[in-house]
Amino acid sequence: MTDKTLLAIENVSISLPPGADRPFAIEDVSLTVNRNEIVCLVGESGSGKSMTAHAILRLLPERTGVAQGSISFNGNDIAKADEPTMRKLRGGAISMIFQEPLSALNPLARVGQQIAESIITHTKPAPSREAVDARVQELIRDVGLPDPVALARSFPFQLSGGQRQRIMIAMAMANNPALLLADEPTTALDVTTQKQILALVKKLQSERGMGVLLITHDFGVVADVADRVVVMRNGRVVEQGTVDEVLRNPKDDYTKSLIAAVPGARSLTRADRKITGEPLLDAVGLNKTFITKQGMFLPPRRTDAVQNISLGLKARETVAIVGESGSGKSTLGRLIMRLIEPDTGSVHFSGADLLAQRGEKLRQMRRKIQIVFQDPFAALDPRQKVGDAIAGGPIAYGTPSKEAMADAKRLLARVGLQESAANRYPHEFSGGQRQRICIARALALKPSVLVADEAVSALDVSVQAQVLQLLAELREEMNLAMIFITHDLRVAAEIADRIVVMRRGEIVEQGETQKIFQNPSDAYTRALLDAIPGRAMFAGPGARQAEAASA
C-alpha cells in the first residue's frame, strides 16, 4: 500500500443469510481507490456493486456481514472498527450519495437545515449559527445552485430531481470528505441533468483531490468520468484496470459483452425497411392540460402536458418519442391508448376516430393497439398466473380458453421463455423475463400498433439489448408499427426509423433517425445528443457515420 492509496478493500466477502440464492453477496473482492481519482464500479443489478460500497460504511442489511477480508481507509482497518468510529466516518471523512435523492432527503425539513445538520453532527464544539449558515450557503453555491439563501429555505419537494441531487452532494461535501461513495447518483435523472451532475462530481473531485467510488451500470458514464474501472459480476470482480485498458481492450468476455451491449455502440447499418403509404394511425392536434388544486387560497396549477401534437405512424414503422421527464411523452402514449382522455384532438385509426369511440366499440378497437409499460414489476398482476395474463386478452374477445392458453404458451416460447412459465406467478421471474412476458401479453391480441412506454428503461444494459433485439424481430414477424417512448436517444437510435423529440409538451424536432443524429436542427436536440454519456467513446451511430463521411 502506498501513500496515494485512500481506500483498500482486500479479499472481502459478505455473507448472505441462509436460503439466499448464493452464500456470499460478494466474494473475494479486492479494489483500491487512490486520492484524487474516480473509480467506477460497474455491473448489472445483483452483481454486488452496491453491497461493496455499503460494506465500506457498514450500511449492510440485517443478517449480512463482512465474513472475511479487510477494508482499510487511510491505513486503518475499518472492517472491524467499533460503531462510534464508524459513526464519525459516515458523513465525515467518507460520505455517500444515493440513487434517488427524493427518498434520501427528509421530506419535512428544509434542505438548508439538512445540510446544516451534517455540519453540526461532525463539528465539536458546535459552531455558531452564523458560521453554519455561511457554510451552508457556501456549499449550495459550490454545487452550482443559484440563490443559496432562498434555496436553503426550500423543501425537497419544491426542487427538481437535479437540484435535489445537488443538495445531496452539498450535504456529502459538508465535512470535506476524503472519499465520496456515489451509488448510481445519476440513474434516476434525465440525460442532460446527468451530464451536469457528473461534471459537478468531477469538478469537486479534482478541486478537493477526493477519491470517488462511483457505482454505475452504464459504460457511457464510465467513459465520461472514470480514471479506473472495476467490473463486477455475481459478486466477483471480473476485471479491473484503467478506463482506456478496460474500454478499448477488454480482456474478460463478460466485460466485452457489456460493452457491446451499450446502446448506440453498434453501427447503424440497417436495411431500408421500405415504409411507405398512408399513416395507419394519425393523431391530430392533441392537447392535454392537467389542473391540480393547490389548496383553498392558491390558484390551481396548470400543466400543459401535451400541446397541439400531431403524429403519424405508418404501417410497420417504428417512431421513437424522445424527451426528458415532464416532456409529455408518456402522456402522449397514454392518450393514444385512451388511458387518459385528451382535452381536444383526434386519433384516426383504421377509418375511425379512436377518441370518439365509447363502450363496446372502443373495446373492439383496443385490441389493435397494445402497450408495454416501463416497470415490468408493476405491470403484471402479482396474483395472476403468467399464462392467464397472456391468454386473458384473447379470451376477453371470445377466443376459447384452451386455444388462447395454447397460443399463450407458443408466445412464451417465442419471447424466449419456457412454456412451463405459463403456470407460474410473476414474482418468480427476473425483470428482463417479466418484460418478455409483458411483450407476449401485448402481442397475444395480434395488434397492429404497439406502444412501448420506456419498455427497456428499467432493464440492465445487456438485458436491454436482448429485449430490443426481440422487439426488432417481432415487429418484422407480426408487421407491427411501434411507438417507442424513451428518454434515451441511444436506445431510440437502435430501433427507430424516425425520431420525434419532445420538450415541455411540444414537438421540437422530428425526422429520420440518421438525420437527427447527423444534423439535428434544433438546439434542444443538440443538447440531448451532447449529453449522451460516453459519446466520446461510444459515438452514436449517426456520429460515427458522420465522422466517416467527413474523413
Place this chain on the structure above:
Amino acid sequence: MSTLKSFLRHPTGMIGLLVLLAVVLLAVSAPWLFPDDPWDMVGAPFQPPLSEGLWLGSDMLGRDVAAGIAHGARISLIIGVISTLTALIIGVTIGAIAGYFGGKVDEVMMRITELFQTIPGFILAILLVATLGPKISNVIFAIGIVSWPPLARLTRAEFMRLRGREFVQAAVCQGQRPLTVVLRRILPNAISPIIVTGSLAVASAILIESALSFMGLGDPNLMSWGFMIGAARTVIRQAWWMSVFPGLAILLTVLAINLVGEGLNDTLNPRISRKR
C-alpha cells in the same frame, strides 16, 4: 391450496382458528349439550361454578350460565357474521364504485358515507333497534348500517391506488370489460386489507350486539352474552361468575377472530407468505 397450507403454518392465526372453531363447535352443539331452553330455571339461584350439574353456576333466577353461554354463542356468531356480510356488501360496493369511477360519482358516494360517519354509530344502532323493534333481523340490519362506512372508505382508497396501476391499465388495454377488471384484477389485490377490516368488523359487531343486549335492546326470545352481562351487573359483587364467564366468552371470540384475520392477511399476500 398453497394459501391454506401457509395459513396452517401461521402460529397465531392457527391459535385464533382453533379457538374460533371451538366457539363454533360450542354454538353448533348447544342444542345437544344443553337440550333445555337456556331461559329455564334448572337449579337454585346464585349457585357458584362447579356446583352439581352447573359447571359455571346459575344466575339469580336459577338459570344455567353454561347453557346461556353455549346458546349465546349461536346468536353472537350469527349476528357477527351476517351483519358484517351486510356491511361488506354495502361498503365494498359503494367504495368500489367511488374508487373506480372517481369524479362526481365519488363525490356523491363519499358525501353519503360521511353522512353515516358523522352520526355516532352506537346511538344510530340504538335508535334503529328501538324504532324497528328488538328482533334479531333488526339488530343485524342496525349493526350492518353502522359498520359499513370504514369498509367503504378502505375499499375506495384501495381501488384508487390500484386503478392507476399498470397491470390494471394493461387489463383495460387487453379489452377486459370494466366488471371483469374490477372483480378479477382490482378486487383480489384489494381484498387483504378488506378481509382484515372485515374480521375486525365481525368482532366489533359482536361487541355492538352485546352492548345492545346489555341495554335490553336484544331479541327478548334469544339468550345472548350481552344480555347475560347486563342482567348480572347488579349482582356483580355477590355473583362474579354471572358476568365474568360471558365476558370471557366475548373476549376469546373477538380475540380469536382478530387473530384469524391477521393470519389471513399475512397468508393472502403472496410476498409476505413467501418470506415465512
